[in-house]
Amino acid sequence: xxxxxxxxxxxxxxxxxxxxxxxxxxxxxxxxxxxxxxxxxxxxxxxxxxxxxxxxxxxxxxxxxxxxxxxxxxxxxxxxxxxxxxxxxxxxxxxxxxxxxxxxxxxxxxxxxxxxxxxxxxxxxxxxxxxxxxxxxxxxxxxxxxxxxxxxxxxxxxxxxxxxxxxxxxxxxxxxxxxxxxxxxxxxxxxxxxxxxxxxxxxxxxxxxxxxxxxxxxxxxxxxxxxxxxxxxxxxxxxxxxxxxxxxxxxxxxxxxxxxxxxxxxxxxxxxxxxxxxxxxxxxxxxxxxxxxxxxxxxxxxxxxxxxxxxxxxxxxxxxxxxxxxxxxxxxxxxxxxxxxxxxxxxxxxxxxxxxxxxxxxxxxxxxxxxxxxxxxxxxxxxx
Amino acid sequence: xxxxxxxxxxxxxxxxxxxxxxxxxxxxxxxxxxxxxxxxxxxxxxxxxxxxxxxxxxxxxxxxxxxxxxxxxxxxxxxxxxxxxxxxxxxxxxxxxxxxxxxxxxxxxxxxxxxxxxxxxxxxxxxxxxxxxxxxxxxxxxxxxxxxxxxxxxxxxxxxxxxxxxxxxxxxxxxxxxxxxxxxxxxxxxxxxxxxxxxxxxxxxxxxxxxxxxxxxxxxxxxxxxxxxxxxxxxxxxxxxxxxxxxxxxxxxxxxxxxxxxxxxxxxxxxxxxxxxxxxxxxxxxxxxxxxxxxxxxxxxxxxxxxxxxxxxxxxxxxxxxxxxxxxxxxxxxxxxxxxxxxxxxxxxxxxxxxxxxxxxxxxxxxxxxxxxxxxxxxxxxxx
Numbered sequence: 001x002x003x004x005x006x007x008x009x010x011x012x013x014x015x016x017x018x019x020x021x022x023x024x025x026x027x028x029x030x031x032x033x034x035x036x037x038x039x040x041x042x043x044x045x046x047x048x049x050x051x052x053x054x055x056x057x058x059x060x061x062x063x064x065x066x067x068x069x070x071x072x073x074x075x076x077x078x079x080x081x082x083x084x085x086x087x088x089x090x091x092x093x094x095x096x097x098x099x100x101x102x103x104x105x106x107x108x109x110x111x112x113x114x115x116x117x118x119x120x121x122x123x124x125x126x127x128x129x130x131x132x133x134x135x136x137x138x139x140x141x142x143x144x145x146x147x148x149x150x151x152x153x154x155x156x157x158x159x160x161x162x163x164x165x166x167x168x169x170x171x172x173x174x175x176x177x178x179x180x181x182x183x184x185x186x187x188x189x190x191x192x193x194x195x196x197x198x199x200x201x202x203x204x205x206x207x208x209x210x211x212x213x214x215x216x217x218x219x220x221x222x223x224x225x226x227x228x229x230x231x232x233x234x235x236x237x238x239x240x241x242x243x244x245x246x247x248x249x250x251x252x253x254x255x256x257x258x259x260x261x262x263x264x265x266x267x268x269x270x271x272x273x274x275x276x277x278x279x280x281x282x283x284x285x286x287x288x289x290x291x292x293x294x295x296x297x298x299x300x301x302x303x304x305x306x307x308x309x310x311x312x313x314x315x316x317x318x319x320x321x322x323x324x325x326x327x328x329x330x331x332x333x334x335x336x337x338x339x340x341x342x343x344x345x346x347x348x349x350x351x352x353x354x355x356x357x358x359x360x361x362x363x364x365x366x367x368x369x370x371x372x373x374x375x376x377x378x379x380x381x382x383x384x
Numbered sequence: 385x386x387x388x389x390x391x392x393x394x395x396x397x398x399x400x401x402x403x404x405x406x407x408x409x410x411x412x413x414x415x416x417x418x419x420x421x422x423x424x425x426x427x428x429x430x431x432x433x434x435x436x437x438x439x440x441x442x443x444x445x446x447x448x449x450x451x452x453x454x455x456x457x458x459x460x461x462x463x464x465x466x467x468x469x470x471x472x473x474x475x476x477x478x479x480x481x482x483x484x485x486x487x488x489x490x491x492x493x494x495x496x497x498x499x500x501x502x503x504x505x506x507x508x509x510x511x512x513x514x515x516x517x518x519x520x521x522x523x524x525x526x527x528x529x530x531x532x533x534x535x536x537x538x539x540x541x542x543x544x545x546x547x548x549x550x551x552x553x554x555x556x557x558x559x560x561x562x563x564x565x566x567x568x569x570x571x572x573x574x575x576x577x578x579x580x581x582x583x584x585x586x587x588x589x590x591x592x593x594x595x596x597x598x599x600x601x602x603x604x605x606x607x608x609x610x611x612x613x614x615x616x617x618x619x620x621x622x623x624x625x626x627x628x629x630x631x632x633x634x635x636x637x638x639x640x641x642x643x644x645x646x647x648x649x650x651x652x653x654x655x656x657x658x659x660x661x662x663x664x665x666x667x668x669x670x671x672x673x674x675x676x677x678x679x680x681x682x683x684x685x686x687x688x689x690x691x692x693x694x695x696x697x698x699x700x701x702x703x704x705x706x707x708x709x710x711x712x713x714x715x716x717x718x719x720x721x722x723x724x725x726x727x728x729x730x731x732x733x734x735x736x737x738x739x740x741x742x743x744x745x746x747x748x749x750x751x752x753x754x755x756x757x758x759x760x761x762x763x764x765x766x767x768x
Binding site: 036037038040041042043061065066070073074080082300301303313317318319321322324325326328329331332333335336337 | 420421422424425426427445449450454457458464466684685687697701702703705706708709710712713715716717719720721
């Protein structure tokens with residue numbers, strides 16, 4: 001039921017098709033984040049109209065609210081979210097480390113307190129597989145530890161060993177459940193770690209590949225605060241290590257320019273909360289001016305669309321002056337309209353990347369695009 | 385350009401058609417409130433799909449943000465809001481008394497400090513007409529003072545005189561602007577006051593009618609905290625006083641049961657923020673159970689639509705369990721989906737009222753409807 005076919009390549013960039021039990025995903029693809037079973041403020045018809053084919057939901061959040069068992073009882077994650085396309089759930093590990101109030105990391109588990117009510121919980125490699133099986137996404141992720149940016153080599157080395165052990169336990173549990181045959185059709189992606197250390201990155205990738213010929217690979221531990229140069233170097237290294245015919249999901253990326261840079265280095269799937277989080281702060285991406293913040297006085301009487309090159313609903317129907325008014329007045333419609341635009345910005349960028357890779361013009365187009373986007377000047381001023 | 389035709393009546397209830405330069409409004413009609421030029425969180429296509437034909441915007445809010453001059457420069461209120469149907473703006477007086485930090489009421493004006501930044505402003509009868517002309521709604525409202533519930537007879541008596549004086553000044557200014565001929569086609573509604581005092585209500589209505597044969601009448605000073613019996617008695621009294629062939633706009637009403645009671649007493653137009661405000665608190669109206677709050681644990685696994693009799697998008701696509709999850713998790717989609725439902729609840733109730741008045745079955749239907757709605761028991765428990 002899971003399959004990845006590469007249609008064309010240009011350098012490391014790949015234009016592929018990832019097949020899942022809930023449909024196909026043309027790659028490179030950006031996956032909107034539906035944290036709690038909803039892409040903040042949008043209905044799924046709108047998400048679909050953005051050109052998104054696959055979405056992400058967060059295990060940590062759904063485990064706490066409303067509970068994975070309830071999601072299951074209500075028909076499973078697809079029915080719960082009203083999304084019959086492919087869904088990926090993360091393991092919850094990243095949120096435990098970034099959101100939970102207190103967490104204790106042990107060799108065999110992680111204990112944490114809910115960020116909502118302080119209640120105590122633990123995740124084990126087995127339990128996150130169980131939870132994700134119960135939720136019922138198409139792609140589920142193995143539990144990993146993601147060392148912070150700046151973690152030293154020896155810490156990351158030890159952490160990598162634990163992540164491998166956890167991966168083997170996740171896999172054993174997943175196989176056990178698969179053999180029972182009662183669960184939804186799913187596949188398990190491992191999460192590659194190793195921080196910015198080339199030797200550890202290479203070692204981790206090779207160890208993973210020895211365990212199994214995975215359906216796909218999560219690339220974790222990037223875009224967590226390291227330099228862009230480090231991120232690109234690690235991606236180039238992984239491109240050489242990982243099998244060509246498996247999708248690579250670069251977790252938590254990203255901003256438009258990062259997405260293009262990562263596509264150029266062979267990544268296929270992306271997710272990031274920046275489109276909706278930026279929208280909440282009045283920030284929007286534009287092809288001509290980079291990231292702009294609509295609070296700026298210069299938009300007060302600006303009757304142009306947010307981005308003249310964008311085909312989203314927001315850019316078709318509204319001008320900057322009205323959007324600025326909504327942002328300044330803290331109106332919810334601002335968040336909704338800017339979310340639509342920012343999400344479309346990334347899905348459109350993915351679409352154009354696919355077209356360009358097919359054409360063999362990705363490299364020249366993306367370089368030109370990045371120069372225009374980064375050279376706009378507006379980016380620095382308005383960056384939130 | 386303005387015209388009101390009564391198609392049929394049943395008792396005091398009237399089924400009419402209010403014609404404006406931006407189209408017709410079938411009455412009785414509920415007008416969604418677009419405070420700042422947006423019906424909280426919704427796009428105007430959604431508002432239109434609810435069956436709403438006329439919307440309201442708030443002069444006080446738009447005067448402060450983004451400023452009426454800017455709205456005018458951006459094409460006027462219709463273009464600004466992306467709503468080409470009829471719009472009504474209030475005078476701003478009510479918000480000055482309810483929202484502004486400090487306000488000083490004088491014979492000739494009201495001074496106030498912005499609730500946003502404390503800046504000082506004043507409204508005069510002339511200035512609120514000027515502002516509303518600049519905004520460009522179809523129906524604009526005269527400046528009035530709305531004494532609070534519990535105001536004594538002598539206070540209301542004095543206040544009524546001031547409101548009459550202000551009305552005459554509003555009218556003079558409106559005529560002056562009309563004669564210049566440069567402004568949009570608009571009409572000015574006066575606002576009847578008199579609190580719960582029958583003699584003052586009757587006197588005010590008669591004084592208004594002596595001034596002019598107004599295009600329509602705003603009924604103010606009700607639903608501000610007085611008893612329901614007082615409200616119904618005043619409406620019955622006004623029904624006898626006011627001309628049959630003019631629309632009556634009952635300001636700030638209301639909840640579903642209040643709307644039906646007021647239709648039964650001859651009111652034609654309504655507005656209220658309750659549909660969207662309730663939505664923000666997780667509260668929704670249902671025909672079978674009255675007002676319910678979705679936070680209640682009993683909805684946790686409830687896979688029924690919010691209201692099986694409702695044809696809104698929310699009830700067509702979502703169940704109570706998912707809506708409860710969104711409400712409990714404070715997701716913005718909850719507010720949007722409940723706003724759609726609550727607004728549709730009132731527009732559908734208006735539609736059904738019109739059909740029933742035409743049929744001559746309004747009285748029996750509305751009594752049965754009210755008994756079911758009020759007798760549900762859920763109303764008290766869940767009332768926010």
